[in-house]
Structures are given as structure tokens and as C-alpha cells.
Amino acid sequence: MPTDPAEPNLPPQDDSAAGENICPQCSGSGRLDGQPCPTCDGTGKVMEGIGGG
Numbered sequence: 200m201p202t203d204p205a206e207p208n209l210p211p212q213d214d215s216a217a218g219e220n221i222c223p224q225c226s227g228s229g230r231l232d233g234q235p236c237p238t239c240d241g242t243g244k245v246m247e248g249i250g251g252g
């Protein structure tokens with residue numbers, strides 16, 4: 200089965216970025232059931248609501 204060409208190639212888990220949280224929906228995988236996770240937009244991470252804006 201061919202994969203999407205526009206698929207983000209995310210590196211392994213990285214604990215360097217701040218303000219980001221591992222997407223609880225896809226557990227940081229960025230994909231759900233073979234599809235890009237809508238919660239994190241396929242990034243595997245979700246932005247935390249810091250401050251606001």
C-alpha cells in the first residue's frame with residue numbers, strides 16, 4: 200500500500216521543545232488508524248494553551 204507523499208517524517212520522541220505536549224489522541228504517532236491525526240494535524244504533538252492569544 201503506497202503512502203502519502205505529503206507525509207511528515209517526524210523524528211523519534213524529543214524532549215526538547217517546550218510548550219508542546221505529546222498528542223494524547225495518537226500518542227505522539229501523528230497518525231490515527233492510518234490517517235493523519237486531526238487533533239495534532241499529524242504532528243504528533245499538541246500546543247499547550249500557555250498564556251493565551
Ligand SMILES: [Zn+2]
Pocket residue numbers: 222223224225226227228229230236237238239240241242243244
Ligand atoms: Zn495526534
